[in-house]
Every structure is written in C-alpha cells, then in structure tokens.
Amino acid sequence: MPTAHIFVTLKSGLFDAQGATIRRALHQLSHSAVQDVRIGKLITLTLDSTLGGEEMQRRLDQMCQQLLSNPVIEDYEITIDGDGAAEGGEPTLAPLRKPAYSRPTLGGDVKTADGVAINEPFALDFTAYQSLVNEEKLALRSMAWQKHGAWIMGQLNERHADWILCVGGEVLDSGDTLENYPSEERLTELGKANDLAPWVFSRPPT
C-alpha cells in the first residue's frame, strides 16, 4: 500500500510562536547553538493502490489545499513511498526523506572526520569541532558532563554563575544570567584563537 507523507510547515517569514518558545527552552537546557526553531506537522496517509502517478498527486494536492493545510499561512510538501507510485505509471515524486543523522549514543561514539573516536571533549581541536553536526556536539557536551561534572559544578559554584565558557579545561568567561550567553561569533573567535573546542556549560535546572 502506498503511503503519502505530507509535511505542513508555516510559510517562511511568518513568526512561529511555538518555535520561539521551544528555542528558549532549548537555550535554557544550554543548547545555545540552536538559532531558530520552526514547528510543522507530518501527516501520514495510507492509500489504496487504485490511484497512481499523476492522479494520486492531483488528489493529494487537493486534500492539502482543502483541508490538510491552510494556504493563507502554510506550505505543504508531499512525498510518497510504497509501491503505488510505480504501479500507476511514472513515479513522479521523490522518496521519503530519511533523517540525515541518527543521534549517537554516549561514549567514544563520536568520531572526527579522520575516523578517530573522541574521548576527551576538552582536548578536541577547533577544526574537528567545527566539522561536527549539532547532535555530535550535544553528545560530546554530555560526555564532558559525565567525565567532568563535579569540576564543572565546582566552577559554576565558585563564580556564582549560571553558565561558564571553557576552552581546553580553562574557564574563560562566566555569567549569572541566561540572557548574556556568549554568542556563536564569540565562541568561534575563542575556539579559533586557542585551536580548541569552546564549550558552554550552564547550571542544570534544580
């Protein structure tokens, strides 16, 4: 049975209140790398295989315009997988998007571009750090908490800080509010200058 996946997203340029709220929450969880969050819907339709090819596409467009999206504020994108598209003639649609990356499990799992496992986030050089995707950075940050959690808490407490900025196990900056988080530019600058990965740790919610 063919399956249609319909992604409904807010038109670009429209402010996404839910996304902004989630971005703030992510920042509070110290995922300060998150620049923007946009929320959409994934609607999965299982279709019988009597429809095919262009007719299926036409009908799905109709469903999206009538009910599944509101064209005033939303865009939609349809992908189909299963045997239906091929059966009805030319498969006109791209296959379902696969997630680009699956979240690594903790410990030694994150590798540099050369395939070397990273065991010490503080010792990671900046070029290797920059080549990581966000999930990998998050996994490494968790690793740092696992290995150096007591030290990090000690540094936070010593400074009465809500966050600290560490490069190579040295605290370069700290702050007592989540508002004055170091910017992405500042992190890049410090990382480059020391050729080491810059890490920001914030106090876990109590």
Next chain:
Amino acid sequence: MHFGIIVFPGTNCDLDCLHVVTKVLGQTGAPVWHEETDLSAFDAIIVPGGFAHGDYLRTGAIARFSPVMDSVAEFARMGKPVLGICNGFQILCEAGLLPGVLRRNLSSHFICRDVYLRVERNENRFMHLSNKNDVLKMPIRHGEGNYYADDDTLAAMEANGQILLRYCDANGFVTPESNPNGSAGNIAGVMNEEGTVFGLMPHPEACAEAILGNADGLLLFNALLQELRPNTPQTADRGLLGV
C-alpha cells in the same frame, strides 16, 4: 426573532448563547446540530465558541466541512446575519466566509481575561448601537486568537470598513501592550465585505447581563434585533439598552 445556534461536537458556548437569546433578549432560539442543513426557520445564526472537532489539525479546519456550513454560507448570501464568536470566528475564517486566519497566540498561552475593545466602525448591522471609538469591555478565552491576514487583505478590509473591533487599553488607545495575542493591527473582530458575517474573538454572550457585572455584549445582540425591526428606536445611549 428566531436564532439558530450551531452545535459541533466540542462546541461549549452554545447554551450560554441560547440563554442570552431567550432569557436576556426575550427572543427564541434553537440549537442546530452540525449535520443539519435546513436553516430556513431562522432570522440569525450564531456560530458559538468551543473546540469544534477537538481543534484537531487546525482550529475550525474540520468544522468547516460539516454539512451545516454550506447552509450557513447560503444563509449569509441571502443577506441574513451570521455571528461567529471565538471558535465560531475561527470556523468562519477557515470556511472562507471571513478573510484571514487565527493563529496560535504569540505567547503560546491560553488567555482567559477581560480585554478592552475599541469600536472602529459602527455603520453596520452588528455595531450600530455603539459610537465609533467607544471602548467596550469583554472577556476573551482562547489559545488561537492571533489574527493574521496579508498586508493587501488588511488594507482592503480597512478601506471597506470590515475591521469592527480592535484591542485597546482602558482609554481606547490601540497599543502593543493592549494586544493580548499578537493579532495583526490589534484586530479583535472582522466582518465580511457584504456586511452579513461578523466574527470576533471576545465573548459578548459572557457579558450580556448587569448581574454579571458587565453588559457590554448586549450592544451586539441588540444591534441584530434592531436591524431587523426598524421600528425599534435606535439609540447610542448604552444606559437605555435594558442594562
């Protein structure tokens, strides 16, 4: 005057509307289940608030395809008044009977409190008992009241006199602070081009009795009565409106 009050699965302000129509206005009214299609007995239709079809997908998105909605559109085409309150406003927008759409509140919070509204236009059947720039107080209770329409639509609505109510402060100033939900231009209520359909986020049925401490909502209901009974003396004096 006989009011039809549309009831979807999940509608919850239908009885409040019926109470105001029958007990406060002294008129007659009847609930209309969303699968019915005959509205010929009615002089006015109210699409009340609630959570029609659970607000699934988008607020009002599924309700607009209920069988009764074709009849509501036809009812308006015949020149009879349709009033959409809160979820009813959302449904009328989704159905294309009113321009624009109601999005999630800017704060992402459900808001339940009194707001002030400035009457922008009164040369219509819904607000003709108010003076222009009058400040009314009504309660809102919604999570999706953030009115949006593109700039061209807003400009056309402004030019056609379709924007009837805006959120304002107690003194009638339309300010960003008095905008509870992020609505474009502080818009709280809009009318269609033909002047037959009016939708608003605040709940006039929840403030239509002096014993509740606020009867500003009566202005709207009484306006409907007097529109259809031209012999009733019109007045802009809110003190004389049975309050």
